[in-house]
Amino acid sequence: MPDPSLRSQVEDFLYQDAALLDEWRLDDWLALFTADCSYVVPTTDLPEGDPTRHAVFIDDNYERLVGRVTRLKSRHAHREYPYSRTRRLVANVRITRESPEEVDVQASFVIYRVRSGDMAPYVGHYELTLARSEGGFKFRKRRAVLDMETLQEHGAVSIIL
Amino acid sequence: MDVHNIVMDDPERGIFRVHRSALTSDEVFELEQRRIFDHSWLYFAHESELRNPGDYRRRTIAGRPMFIVRGKDGEVRAFLNTCTHRGALVCRHDEGTAESFQCFYHGWTFNNRGELAGLPGSDAYAEAFDRRELGLKPVPRLESYRGMYFVSMDPGIPDLVTYLGGLRHYIDLTMDSAEALGGWEVVAGTAKFTIKANWKLIVENSLDAYHLPTVHQTYVDYMDTRLEAVGASRMQMQSRLSGQSNGVSYPRGHGGFLHFAPGRTIANLSPLWSESAQTEVTRIREELIQRYGVERGSEMADRSRHLLIFPNLLFQDSHTGFRFRQIWPVSPSELRVEQYDLVPRDEQPELRSYRLEWSRAFLGPGGLATPDDVEALESCQKGYGARELEWNDLSRGMHRQPLASDEVQIRGFWRQWHYLLGGRPAGSEAGDRPPAPVPVHA
Numbered sequence: 001m002p003d004p005s006l007r008s009q010v011e012d013f014l015y016q017d018a019a020l021l022d023e024w025r026l027d028d029w030l031a032l033f034t035a036d037c038s039y040v041v042p043t044t045d046l047p048e049g050d051p052t053r054h055a056v057f058i059d060d061n062y063e064r065l066v067g068r069v070t071r072l073k074s075r076h077a078h079r080e081y082p083y084s085r086t087r088r089l090v091a092n093v094r095i096t097r098e099s100p101e102e103v104d105v106q107a108s109f110v111i112y113r114v115r116s117g118d119m120a121p122y123v124g125h126y127e128l129t130l131a132r133s134e135g136g137f138k139f140r141k142r143r144a145v146l147d148m149e150t151l152q153e154h155g156a157v158s159i160i161l
Numbered sequence: 162m163d164v165h166n167i168v169m170d171d172p173e174r175g176i177f178r179v180h181r182s183a184l185t186s187d188e189v190f191e192l193e194q195r196r197i198f199d200h201s202w203l204y205f206a207h208e209s210e211l212r213n214p215g216d217y218r219r220r221t222i223a224g225r226p227m228f229i230v231r232g233k234d235g236e237v238r239a240f241l242n243t244c245t246h247r248g249a250l251v252c253r254h255d256e257g258t259a260e261s262f263q264c265f266y267h268g269w270t271f272n273n274r275g276e277l278a279g280l281p282g283s284d285a286y287a288e289a290f291d292r293r294e295l296g297l298k299p300v301p302r303l304e305s306y307r308g309m310y311f312v313s314m315d316p317g318i319p320d321l322v323t324y325l326g327g328l329r330h331y332i333d334l335t336m337d338s339a340e341a342l343g344g345w346e347v348v349a350g351t352a353k354f355t356i357k358a359n360w361k362l363i364v365e366n367s368l369d370a371y372h373l374p375t376v377h378q379t380y381v382d383y384m385d386t387r388l389e390a391v392g393a394s395r396m397q398m399q400s401r402l403s404g405q406s407n408g409v410s411y412p413r414g415h416g417g418f419l420h421f422a423p424g425r426t427i428a429n430l431s432p433l434w435s436e437s438a439q440t441e442v443t444r445i446r447e448e449l450i451q452r453y454g455v456e457r458g459s460e461m462a463d464r465s466r467h468l469l470i471f472p473n474l475l476f477q478d479s480h481t482g483f484r485f486r487q488i489w490p491v492s493p494s495e496l497r498v499e500q501y502d503l504v505p506r507d508e509q510p511e512l513r514s515y516r517l518e519w520s521r522a523f524l525g526p527g528g529l530a531t532p533d534d535v536e537a538l539e540s541c542q543k544g545y546g547a548r549e550l551e552w553n554d555l556s557r558g559m560h561r562q563p564l565a566s567d568e569v570q571i572r573g574f575w576r577q578w579h580y581l582l583g584g585r586p587a588g589s590e591a592g593d594r595p596p597a598p599v600p601v602h603a
């Protein structure tokens with residue numbers, strides 16, 4: 001049974017992550033990642049999608065993540081200029097592995113995206129590896145797995161999940 | 162708007178316009194279903210998805226539930242996915258391998274050749290009940306070309322090779338280019354997304370090289386940043402390959418644009434790749450030239466092909482990978498995309514990962530480009546709500562041998578569309594023909 005205070009610390013970290021993204025404070029958000037990080041979103045038809053073998057929606061390392069953030073901050077990321085409104089609900093947080101260096105976490109999410117007269121939720125779960133760093137955590141592995149069968153209402157994954 | 166006048170095609174003055182009701186009207190939508198989708202060859206699946214007996218794929222083609230399966234006898238067949246008894250779907254997974262398909266409603270069982278193999282309580286039927294007549298209904302036509310299976314609802318449609326016509330030249334270039342690497346195979350992970358826009362807008366968009374610097378500026382900036390980080394530049398890369406980029410249009414609405422683009426894993430270099438990857442790409446390129454000669458081999462290696470197989474299959478072989486992008490109309494203002502990436506079966510893992518990286522980076526729902534196309538198309542569709550402005554213009558390059566960034570390939574699509582809807586008299590323009598072979602420099 002993992003320490004309940006560890007779960008509270010992880011939850012606080014995930015709430016901070018959600019708030020930074022909902023407020024579009026992308027540079028502050030980028031600081032939550034390690035230099036050896038990965039951010040992966042598999043396709044909706046293959047939740048187990050592995051970027052080394054399969055086609056996925058997103059497979060960013062730190063360099064590509066910086067590229068994604070740079071793009072989203074520009075006035076020319078047309079799908080997100082002006083920015084959409086988002087509201088992220090993160091719940092059902094479970095610690096699945098714990099070591100002195102890292103914590104593995106599973107959590108559920110619903111992210112509403114509101115823009116241009118439409119509101120569409122992205123529903124899914126996170127598979128995370130958090131690196132312990134001084135006074136908190138950083139994302140080493142962030143995998144957002146969607147439950148929808150297609151991007152029927154969304155057209156794209158234009159925000160960060 | 163009368164369908165006869167819905168396209169304004171005036172090659173003499175160099176003016177081509179499409180009435181916006183073509184993109185908004187319910188009547189046009191219905192007409193398209195009956196006159197285009199019921200009488201075209203429609204892509205269904207790739208042979209790599211049906212390698213072994215029993216392998217199947219379930220897809221919705223032209224609004225019909227269907228599945229395609231390799232039978233125990235090795236033959237590939239496409240069936241309407243509906244039980245001949247009372248109608249329930251007999252194939253209930255998107256993919257798999259099966260010896261038979263049992264309807265879960267009353268238990269009628271069909272083997273993977275489509276025959277009705279068994280049904281519970283068969284003694285309840287009279288003598289005239291002939292189970293040989295109650296096999297699964299095959300799709301009227303099924304044919305394949307270079308590993309691509311197509312179906313048609315029209316029993317009288319010309320054969321697929323005739324249908325594809327001159328476009329086969331470009332299909333062959335891509336298919337041949339992977340022969341020495343084990344041929345192409347579909348990689349798992351399909352991008353399925355919906356756009357609130359008319360289906361023809363993404364056909365246009367996928368054939369449109371004019372919008373690249375405007376819509377995709379952030380992608381271009383990203384490329385530049387990556388290249389600068391390794392001391393290279395796009396200009397430098399581009400100058401290594403010289404050659405003409407152009408648009409092509411073929412009879413029956415097929416066409417596309419072709420351009421010289423560096424960074425293709427088959428087969429020209431990118432400064433972003435490791436030394437071992439460069440060595441392998443150089444080897445592949447030399448092999449292509451040895452096998453197919455300098456002209457054909459370097460065209461395979463250097464030229465990206467963004468093609469439309471009329472009416473709804475984009476065949477895209479570029480520096481961002483090779484994919485089939487299939488477009489389905491949902492309503493006059495909604496379309497669905499199914500996008501399949503293909504990879505050479507025996508491609509080195511390192512090259513495979515570069516290929517998939519650049520495919521994702523550009524042309525996928527999570528990439529740095531496609532989301533902005535989605536925004537552009539939805540924005541156009543919204544704009545059509547202002548009904549007092551009636552016409553779209555597609556006249557670029559009508560007075561000259563068309564460049565890739567001209568619109569001849571889009572006009573070719575619309576001309577065939579208009580013809581099939583019953584509106585277009587015969588007529589063409591200079592660029593609406595295969596161009597003379599383009600000189601290629603090694």
Ligand SMILES: [Fe+2]
Nearest residue numbers: 366372376534
């Ligand atoms: Fe585009």
